[in-house]
Amino acid sequence: MRKESTVRKWSLNAIVLLLGLFLVACSSNKANTSKASRGNYSGPVYTVKRGDTLYRISRMTGSSVSELARLNGISAPYTLEVGQKLRVKGSSGSSAKKTAVAKTSKPRASTTSSVAKVAAPPVGAKCWRWPTMGKVIVPFSSSDGGNKGIDIAGKRGQPIYASAAGTVVYVGNQLRGYGNLVMIKHNEDYITAYAHNEKTLVNTSQKISAGQKIATMGSSGSDSVNLHFQIRYRANAIDPQRYLPPMGSKPSC
CATH class of the missing domain: 2.70.70.10 (Glucose Permease (Domain IIA))
Known part of the structure; x- marks a missing residue:
């Protein structure tokens, strides 16, 4: 027992x-994903759809994972919500920022914020x-x-x-x-x-x-x-x- x-x-x-x-690890969702399965990407704001990960969004928008996390105040394990608005590379404007912060400022459980690197x-x-x-x-x-x-x-x-x-x-x-x-x-x-x-x-x-x-x-x-x-x-x-x-x-x- x-x-x-x-x-x-x-x-x-x-x-x-x-x-x-x-x-943030798997890249099986290739860059040739059909538009129908992608989130809504218009200008400086990306709208999260079901199945999205921060890595997948980074490939579609040309932003790095770390940049997306920094711009939107997202910490590991980078949990996303369907419908969430994300600021992307080079974005600006208070409305987009406020929307993103409102969506991501909730406290989230994070037991994987860091893993010690080993040889x-x-x-x-x-x-x-x-x-x-x-x-x-x-x-x-x-x-x-x-x-x-x-x-x-x-x-x-x-x-x-x-x-x-x-x-x-x-x-x-x-x-x-x-x-x-x-x-x-x-x-x-x-x-x-x-x-x-x-x-x-x-x-x-x-x-x-x-x-x-x-x-x-x-x-x-x-x-x-x-x-x-x-x-x-x-x-x-x-x-x-x-x-x-x-x-x-x-x-x-």
Whole structure:
């Protein structure tokens, strides 16, 4: 019972910790998003629509995530509301500012305002395998608001595998913009995340072996069929391609 309680507690902590990190991490919502799915962007003001994230808005408006956050008084985890008016790059005018402040001045819970940076682990410190096969269409980026994982293109229904053995700590679609998401804890240092799945085939607290099928590829929370995959080391995102073996080969460890 105690062990089960610990897993549940870690699962909740993982969701709270990664919420803010994920909302600015995934770049699967590409710049070619149709106008029908975008917010209303007129001059210096952007109106938030369902599914928007601060990173997505930054790409559409040409403003950086940090600039949008500063202009609108938004702090991590950068929670947005449908209909919210945001000032964008180069905007001015008291009415836009007042509207934005009115929408964003409410106190928000923020447990992820900062994550201490740690040195990346050496290559080979842990054995990883590719979660699926396909072309990496968006690589990892360590820049502000960049893609904190990799996006792998594929076919709908294509198998998604666990990159290493561990315990499932989250299965759900509560993180807006990431669709059906699975997170696996591998030990006290590592966690992996698999987003935009069509179907999830595992449950929270389930023990998973390396290479076990955990989901099928889809486009939930995305504009295209792909897998958004992250490896986090002590809560910090690291470049998966630096640690994965060559595409198509098995890990040598």
